[in-house]
Amino acid sequence: MCLAIPGKVVKIEGNVAIVDYGGIRREARIDFIKDLKVGDYVIVHTGFAIEKLDEKAAMKSIEAWEEIMNLEDGLLEE
Amino acid sequence: MLEKYRDKKVANNILREIFQEAKEIGDEIRLMDVCGTHEDTITRYGIRSLLPKNVKILAGPGCPVCITPVEDIVMMMEIMRREKERMILTTFGDMYRIPTPKGSFADLRSEGYDVRIVYSIYDSYKLALKNKDKIVVHFSPGFETTTAPTAGMLWEALERGVKNFRIYSVHRLTPPAVEYLLRMGTKLDGLITPGHVSTIIGVVGWEHLTEKYGIPQVISGFEPVDVLLSILMLLRMLKDEKAAIENEYTRAVRYEGNTEAQKKIKDIFEVVDAKWRALGVIENSGYKIREKYEEYEIRSYYDIEIPSLPDLERGCRCGEVLRGLILPYECPLFGRVCTPRTPVGPCMVSYEGTCQIFYKYGSLYG
Numbered sequence: 069m070c071l072a073i074p075g076k077v078v079k080i081e082g083n084v085a086i087v088d089y090g091g092i093r094r095e096a097r098i099d100f101i102k103d104l105k106v107g108d109y110v111i112v113h114t115g116f117a118i119e120k121l122d123e124k125a126a127m128k129s130i131e132a133w134e135e136i137m138n139l140e141d142g143l144l145e146e
Numbered sequence: 147m148l149e150k151y152r153d154k155k156v157a158n159n160i161l162r163e164i165f166q167e168a169k170e171i172g173d174e175i176r177l178m179d180v181c182g183t184h185e186d187t188i189t190r191y192g193i194r195s196l197l198p199k200n201v202k203i204l205a206g207p208g209c210p211v212c213i214t215p216v217e218d219i220v221m222m223m224e225i226m227r228r229e230k231e232r233m234i235l236t237t238f239g240d241m242y243r244i245p246t247p248k249g250s251f252a253d254l255r256s257e258g259y260d261v262r263i264v265y266s267i268y269d270s271y272k273l274a275l276k277n278k279d280k281i282v283v284h285f286s287p288g289f290e291t292t293t294a295p296t297a298g299m300l301w302e303a304l305e306r307g308v309k310n311f312r313i314y315s316v317h318r319l320t321p322p323a324v325e326y327l328l329r330m331g332t333k334l335d336g337l338i339t340p341g342h343v344s345t346i347i348g349v350v351g352w353e354h355l356t357e358k359y360g361i362p363q364v365i366s367g368f369e370p371v372d373v374l375l376s377i378l379m380l381l382r383m384l385k386d387e388k389a390a391i392e393n394e395y396t397r398a399v400r401y402e403g404n405t406e407a408q409k410k411i412k413d414i415f416e417v418v419d420a421k422w423r424a425l426g427v428i429e430n431s432g433y434k435i436r437e438k439y440e441e442y443e444i445r446s447y448y449d450i451e452i453p454s455l456p457d458l459e460r461g462c463r464c465g466e467v468l469r470g471l472i473l474p475y476e477c478p479l480f481g482r483v484c485t486p487r488t489p490v491g492p493c494m495v496s497y498e499g500t501c502q503i504f505y506k507y508g509s510l511y512g
């Protein structure tokens with residue numbers, strides 16, 4: 069029941085969006101998400117979008133970690 | 147966008163760091179996840195078997211369906227029996243099959259009652275719009291992540307004056323359950339904090355636990371790299387003897403959470419003491435519909451006493467599994483008598499139940 073998965077918004081009509089999960093499309097309520105646009109990613113749980121996915125944060129966070137780890141490796145090798 | 151979060155090389159790099167930190171710490175480290183979806187990632191990718199020997203991951207009460215009280219399921223069945231064909235009951239697929247000493251919703255359906263499995267409370271609401279001559283009741287379990295949709299749907303029912311839609315709220319809050327475990331003496335060094343609950347309640351919803359109990363937390367996403375990173379972040383805090391709450395899942399969780407959803411939950415529900423199956427009553431851990439909206443709570447129409455029933459069949463150790471005291475294979479019934487096809491306890495029925503997750507991914511736990 070708790071498997072919340074990210075999908076891409078392909079259509080918005082009032083409080084309902086059509087969300088695409090890699091080819092499978094389903095309705096999702098978007099009552100709790102402000103300023104949603106077609107093309108945004110949302111995390112959907114039991115048919116409700118609970119949050120917008122921040123792509124920039126996703127990339128930034130993993131890249132920051134890679135950098136930290138590379139830096140540390142560099143220090144170790146020296 | 148999320149490829150990196152499933153990337154083997156990235157995962158291996160993090161693992162190497164984990165080994166280094168764990169070695170420096172030396173002592174046994176006990177981390178706990180309290181979310182079925184985290185447990186799924188951990189077990190599916192065999193993360194326990196990849197970790198250093200001194201890093202243990204416990205599984206906590208991350209399954210809302212497992213902890214739904216027997217008495218509530220039985221009460222709902224009793225209400226249905228009184229109303230007969232005037233009522234349609236909806237619930238989620240795993241809730242439908244949860245066993246009690248008096249049977250399950252699935253049994254109710256085989257007796258001829260109109261019980262339906264839905265994916266969302268929205269499906270249930272639409273059913274109410276289509277069947278104006280019936281009362282449609284959604285038996286509604288779940289933590290904050292599911293309580294928000296319920297609140298949203300009830301709000302719309304209210305606004306549109308939909309009179310034949312009701313719920314049976316067995317919604318629960320997660321932080322009080324973690325606090326309960328800490329108070330009951332489950333030994334924990336760090337918490338892998340559930341990411342999706344946190345999208346709703348925010349980092350702020352968990353801070354008090356770190357302040358009060360000095361326990362480090364990392365709010366974690368659900369890809370394997372998310373979980374590994376969170377473990378690493380916890381180890382680093384432990385090594386530095388730092389007790390803070392950090393957010394690994396920044397792509398979805400904001401400090402303040404989803405305030406829109408919080409507002410709806412607060413409008414509709416009040417927080418009350420509530421029972422958790424196999425755990426007992428936990429202070430301020432349940433969501434009850436506020437009195438001014440009680441026409442939407444099916445219970446408010448009946449005066450039914452359900453005598454207290456045993457939570458579990460004899461031999462089922464689900465209570466200890468939920469407290470993180472044992473892992474499923476330490477239950478003698480696991481995999482022998484108790485399987486997903488012949489479940490003895492609720493932890494084997496729900497796909498968020500630790501026993502079912504361990505059974506499904508079989509050999510991968512370490």
Ligand code: SF4
Binds near residue numbers: 461474493501
């Ligand atoms: S394996 Fe079955 S009997 Fe044992 S604790 Fe889990 S649900 Fe209960």
